[in-house]
Amino acid sequence: MDGSIILETKNLRKEFGALVAVDNVDLRVQANTVHAIIGPNGAGKTTLFNLLSNAFEPTAGKVFFQGRDITHLPTHRIIHLGIGRSFQITNLFPNLTALENVRLAAQALGKDNFRFLRAASHFKRYEQRAWEALNLVGLTDRALMPARALPHGDQRKLELAIILAPDPKLLLLDEPTAGMAAEQVPEMMNLISQINKTSSKTIILVEHNMSVVMNISDRITVMHLGRVLAEGTPSEIAANPEVQNAYLGKLYGDMKKREA
Amino acid sequence: MNQASISPSKFSSRFKSFFRGNLGGWIVILAMVLLPFITSLISGQSISNLLANESGMAKFVQGLAIEIFILALYALSYDLILGVTGLLSFGHAMFFAVGAYLTGILLKSFGWSLWATLGMVLVAAIIQAILFAVVLPRVQGVTFALVTLGIASVFYIVIQSHEMSAYAGADVGLQGVVAPEFINAADHRMRFYFVTLGLLIGMYLLYKRFVNSPTGRVCIAIRENEKRALMLGYNTFYFKLIALTLASITAALAGCLHALFQPIVSPHTASMGFTIAALLMTLIGGVGTLSGALVGAAIYRLLEYGLKNIFGEQATFLLGVVYVLIVLFLPYGIIGTWKLRALQIRSGWQRLIGLVTGKPKQA
Numbered sequence: 235m236d237g238s239i240i241l242e243t244k245n246l247r248k249e250f251g252a253l254v255a256v257d258n259v260d261l262r263v264q265a266n267t268v269h270a271i272i273g274p275n276g277a278g279k280t281t282l283f284n285l286l287s288n289a290f291e292p293t294a295g296k297v298f299f300q301g302r303d304i305t306h307l308p309t310h311r312i313i314h315l316g317i318g319r320s321f322q323i324t325n326l327f328p329n330l331t332a333l334e335n336v337r338l339a340a341q342a343l344g345k346d347n348f349r350f351l352r353a354a355s356h357f358k359r360y361e362q363r364a365w366e367a368l369n370l371v372g373l374t375d376r377a378l379m380p381a382r383a384l385p386h387g388d389q390r391k392l393e394l395a396i397i398l399a400p401d402p403k404l405l406l407l408d409e410p411t412a413g414m415a416a417e418q419v420p421e422m423m424n425l426i427s428q429i430n431k432t433s434s435k436t437i438i439l440v441e442h443n444m445s446v447v448m449n450i451s452d453r454i455t456v457m458h459l460g461r462v463l464a465e466g467t468p469s470e471i472a473a474n475p476e477v478q479n480a481y482l483g484k485l486y487g488d489m490k491k492r493e494a
Numbered sequence: 495m496n497q498a499s500i501s502p503s504k505f506s507s508r509f510k511s512f513f514r515g516n517l518g519g520w521i522v523i524l525a526m527v528l529l530p531f532i533t534s535l536i537s538g539q540s541i542s543n544l545l546a547n548e549s550g551m552a553k554f555v556q557g558l559a560i561e562i563f564i565l566a567l568y569a570l571s572y573d574l575i576l577g578v579t580g581l582l583s584f585g586h587a588m589f590f591a592v593g594a595y596l597t598g599i600l601l602k603s604f605g606w607s608l609w610a611t612l613g614m615v616l617v618a619a620i621i622q623a624i625l626f627a628v629v630l631p632r633v634q635g636v637t638f639a640l641v642t643l644g645i646a647s648v649f650y651i652v653i654q655s656h657e658m659s660a661y662a663g664a665d666v667g668l669q670g671v672v673a674p675e676f677i678n679a680a681d682h683r684m685r686f687y688f689v690t691l692g693l694l695i696g697m698y699l700l701y702k703r704f705v706n707s708p709t710g711r712v713c714i715a716i717r718e719n720e721k722r723a724l725m726l727g728y729n730t731f732y733f734k735l736i737a738l739t740l741a742s743i744t745a746a747l748a749g750c751l752h753a754l755f756q757p758i759v760s761p762h763t764a765s766m767g768f769t770i771a772a773l774l775m776t777l778i779g780g781v782g783t784l785s786g787a788l789v790g791a792a793i794y795r796l797l798e799y800g801l802k803n804i805f806g807e808q809a810t811f812l813l814g815v816v817y818v819l820i821v822l823f824l825p826y827g828i829i830g831t832w833k834l835r836a837l838q839i840r841s842g843w844q845r846l847i848g849l850v851t852g853k854p855k856q857a
Contacts (some may be wrong), residue, residue: 287725313727325725327718338715341708342727350709350736357708400727 246295273457318397566791569775577782580717585646591764593749619746671757780827
């Protein structure tokens, strides 16, 4: 993988009072890769994500997307550059149908947002784009159900469809399998991997379940107490003794030894 | 352009489905158009007598209906910002009162023509929407409600001030608005009736279209989850500004009609109580349904009129009881609850048909 750097952070730092949630993080993500950020609870993964998607202002440091400084852009501008972000806690329009949830996402980047004398159904391309995104995640048969009535696993897929609809270059997925039943997790991971391969999108995902990301990631960054503890390919990370002590614990190390 | 290529048969079927889909609406419109004539027939007044604007039952009913139409216009505008966009404003009465006072003052004290006055009302409505929108990005939810209450309270005090009394009549209100002769509600009651009805229908259709347009859909998304709407890439401020502006213009027009019809403007129209009236009307009818605002306005005015007739001043207490009961038993309002029930009944029928014909029900 010698692709160009699509996202880069320099000395990114976020303090909440005395707590340093993200401590001088330098992150470089190559285009067209799946890059996982892992770490135990409270490692600062989600805070880092909020900084990348500009939901938070950093205390110090900068974020670059395709070489452009995006540190201080407002939230709603970020998506226009081609960054889609999903949430750890399901964050949908609960009373709107799944289709409308995705259609709104598709419409956002068009030029028809202020056409208020025409019915929305007149603008077919957004609806078509929404069906495509729903098809990609396998939700077409539930498209007309209100989002709140969908089972949790399907809500996570809908979340994915929403950020896919505007066709972003970079997907930021915050624990895409959070709260999912164990048997659904591999399906979701396959889906993510498939999206990365077929449409060559860069994917950054946060997980705290290590085994989930081992198979599909190209690179893994391990965070601990707000700092980057290690970075490398999945096998490098698995072999890293520091990571094993801090995060994976003895159990995983033993498991690996038994496998070997 | 597309329409031109549609064959006549397709057009007529489309027209039929449009007609059937809005059957209830058409019946109400027809009933409203016929209302003056039906009441004159019931009260034994001849049609020529009615057309000559003779006083009687028909004229009185028209007057009551005009008041309802004006209130409906006002409630409709409140539903757009509360029910559709999800902004809780406690300053809505100001939107109405600015239209009413401006119309009264410009016509009476400055002798402006009606059209120039209307233009000025439009400009003022846009300015006050922007005034409200200025605080929008800074505050949300209850804080927005309180800030709008603050702005409206300042206006309420100013309009009653001693300094303004030459124009606005202080706490007595603005008396004797001079409505132009051709639309004078005393002499041309039926004309005023149809102008108000026409404006209400037009505005309602415009609102229906707005809510279903790309812009309106984003307003609904803002009500549902504003943070997510931002994350989708919408600059939610502009959508809230558009909704506020449309609501402000509608409410100011309602106020303008109110000043022309009454023809006095009491400071009550700028008070907190009048904002609560808008809130009540939308709650009774069903928040976010639009048609609920119209139903709510009718019920609100008729209840007030009926109970005041029977019980006098004690009616206010009874009105309160009725509203509490409506909210307790119909938490989604009349239209809202009815829509929910209609859905349940329809799916019930589908299940029954599925049982009888042996076909599996559709998901």
